[in-house]
Amino acid sequence: MEFTVAFPTAPTAPAEQAGFAAVSRAVVSAAADLVTGVQRAVVGPTNIRTARDNAWDAILADRARNAARDELTREVTAMLSRSR
Structure with missing residues (x-):
């Protein structure tokens, strides 16, 4: 005896949501680039914090x-x- 089971599927996301996600990623990327550029201008290119620097500071802490x-x-x- 065989049973056939059907599962309802969720509707696929419309194209607008995918476009919104791409725009959001682009905005975040641009903001990160801006912050990095400002950091370079303020502290100089040799003093920029990196993930390696952060990891080393965590190890030292x-x-x-x-x-x-x-x-x-x-x-x-x-x-x-001494108290015994």
Whole structure:
């Protein structure tokens, strides 16, 4: 015995929505280019932040947090051992 199942499908998006998305992407891209150009003009081309710079700063911040946590752990351990 076979059963045939039909699923209703959603109507396809009209062409205007696809055009709106393309225009939105173009506006965002132009805005990003403008911000990058302003950043170059203000801070100079050698001082522009990159994803690599941001990642390195995050790594350094993680290392500093870990070092501070380790130092606090050592201090607490020392205080607890003195109080016994």
